[in-house]
Amino acid sequence: MICSDMSRIVPLTITEVMPKPESVLMQMGVPRRAAVSSAVQSLVENAIEILSQYAAPAGVMTEISEKQFTIVYAGEGCNARDTPLEHIFPQARRLAVYALTLGEKISGKIAGLCNSGDVALGGALDAAASVAADNGSEFCEQFFYNLIAKKQPTIHDTCVLAYSPGYCGWHVTGQKKLFQLLKPERVGIELNDNCLMHPIKSVSGVLVAGAREINYFEPHWDFCEPCTTYSCLQRMKNLRVLAKQTMTEEDNVIRQENKF
Amino acid sequence: MSFDKKINFELASNSVIRGNDEDAAQLTQEALANGITAKEFLDFGLIPGMDVVGARFRDGDMFLPEVLLAARAMKAGMELLKPELSKSDIKPAGKVVIGTVAGDLHDIGKNIVIYMLEGTGFTVLDLGINVATETFISAVQQHQPHILGMSAFLTTTMPAMRQVIESLQKSNLREGVKVIVGGAPVTEHFAHEIGSDAYAEDAGTAVTICKRLARLDNS
Numbered sequence: 001m002i003c004s005d006m007s008r009i010v011p012l013t014i015t016e017v018m019p020k021p022e023s024v025l026m027q028m029g030v031p032r033r034a035a036v037s038s039a040v041q042s043l044v045e046n047a048i049e050i051l052s053q054y055a056a057p058a059g060v061m062t063e064i065s066e067k068q069f070t071i072v073y074a075g076e077g078c079n080a081r082d083t084p085l086e087h088i089f090p091q092a093r094r095l096a097v098y099a100l101t102l103g104e105k106i107s108g109k110i111a112g113l114c115n116s117g118d119v120a121l122g123g124a125l126d127a128a129a130s131v132a133a134d135n136g137s138e139f140c141e142q143f144f145y146n147l148i149a150k151k152q153p154t155i156h157d158t159c160v161l162a163y164s165p166g167y168c169g170w171h172v173t174g175q176k177k178l179f180q181l182l183k184p185e186r187v188g189i190e191l192n193d194n195c196l197m198h199p200i201k202s203v204s205g206v207l208v209a210g211a212r213e214i215n216y217f218e219p220h221w222d223f224c225e226p227c228t229t230y231s232c233l234q235r236m237k238n239l240r241v242l243a244k245q246t247m248t249e250e251d252n253v254i255r256q257e258n259k260f
Numbered sequence: 261m262s263f264d265k266k267i268n269f270e271l272a273s274n275s276v277i278r279g280n281d282e283d284a285a286q287l288t289q290e291a292l293a294n295g296i297t298a299k300e301f302l303d304f305g306l307i308p309g310m311d312v313v314g315a316r317f318r319d320g321d322m323f324l325p326e327v328l329l330a331a332r333a334m335k336a337g338m339e340l341l342k343p344e345l346s347k348s349d350i351k352p353a354g355k356v357v358i359g360t361v362a363g364d365l366h367d368i369g370k371n372i373v374i375y376m377l378e379g380t381g382f383t384v385l386d387l388g389i390n391v392a393t394e395t396f397i398s399a400v401q402q403h404q405p406h407i408l409g410m411s412a413f414l415t416t417t418m419p420a421m422r423q424v425i426e427s428l429q430k431s432n433l434r435e436g437v438k439v440i441v442g443g444a445p446v447t448e449h450f451a452h453e454i455g456s457d458a459y460a461e462d463a464g465t466a467v468t469i470c471k472r473l474a475r476l477d478n479s
């Protein structure tokens with residue numbers, strides 16, 4: 001039996017998850033900086049406005065030990081034979097499992113729009129909600145980072161990155177053990193028989209805090225082939241950009257110190 | 261000002277391309293008020309506009325939100341043509357039964373495909389999400405569609421597509437229906453492996469393929 005009492009509600013509000021119009025457009029397959037008509041812009045702005053009225057974000061997080069997460073990660077024994085995360089999490093400095101949702105009302109609104117025949121607005125709202133859920137996930141990463149930073153102010157080289165069941169070889173049935181430990185039902189997230197979360201605009205996973213380098217890998221696993229997102233590449237690219245920025249900031253500090 | 265049929269058709273096409281549903285509805289009303297038949301307006305006004313949209317989308321010159329707005333404009337016109345069309349004996353472009361496979365709750369991609377299929381004159385029966393194999397089979401049996409469309413968003417639910425195709429074979433229904441599959445993790449290779457007739461990587465492609473499959477079936 002795995003258990004944890006280091007559980008906390010994540011102070012997630014609509015402000016933290018609100019998407020930018022360009023992010024929603026990208027989610028809908030529009031390349032960055034592509035010119036779109038005013039009608040498309042209005043569609044997306046309308047979707048974001050509806051999102052702000054209907055989304056009710058809520059999140060929960062529990063810090064866990066590597067030993068506990070080993071059990072969670074093993075799940076129902078359905079993971080791929082070799083996965084990036086099984087190499088990453090043993091190198092982590094801290095780990096937490098988390099789940100967040102945008103609530104039931106937003107899913108109902110999307111379905112309602114589609115069923116009434118307005119798939120244009122329904123599709124834009126769906127995209128806006130997906131971006132909002134991702135934003136919520138990033139907020140959880142930052143929230144965990146801040147918790148660590150409070151106790152350890154000198155953690156310059158530490159970053160927090162989320163990994164979720166259903167991706168990168170971590171089988172979706174891994175949700176079962178994650179839910180047993182986290183109990184996200186208290187913020188309204190439930191798991192169905194197929195290990196899918198309800199409400200549908202929900203995200204769960206593990207927050208891995210550690211050196212940036214532990215998250216770098218080559219996407220050459222068997223399960224990478226049918227993957228159409230390749231979001232791992234973007235995440236690694238973001239980490240490298242962040243590493244460069246941090247190095248430049250540190251260089252500047254050293255230069256300033258040498259001046260005096 | 262006198263009514264010019266050619267200009268009306270051109271403006272209607274453009275209203276679809278620009279995704280302006282108000283203009284599309286107004287031009288449809290004008291056409292009907294001036295004695296244009298629903299079929300003529302559909303064939304020379306709205307559908308050519310949607311064809312341009314489909315081609316531009318395929319070529320990467322138009323993006324999904326623009327296509328959705330175009331489909332909305334098309335639908336605004338179609339709503340006004342419906343009563344007229346139902347009186348005539350015009351056949352739909354084809355009949356499609358579609359659903360998201362068992363275990364999968366995602367439906368936005370499927371809904372977009374339905375929207376665009378209806379916009380191009382298909383009759384679509386939406387079975388919804390989390391559709392059991394037996395439900396697909398009985399819908400094919402009962403409605404005898406030209407095409408069965410299946411969507412999956414998760415790698416874990418993709419195998420259900422194979423089960424449906426196997427059940428179609430066991431029920432001796434496979435010969436009578438074309439199968440098309442799609443969804444984020446689905447690939448052309450997978451579609452071929454499970455014995456599907458076609459794979460569509462996006463909604464625009466799905467419409468083009470369904471048109472081709474329906475024509476094959478009608479010929």
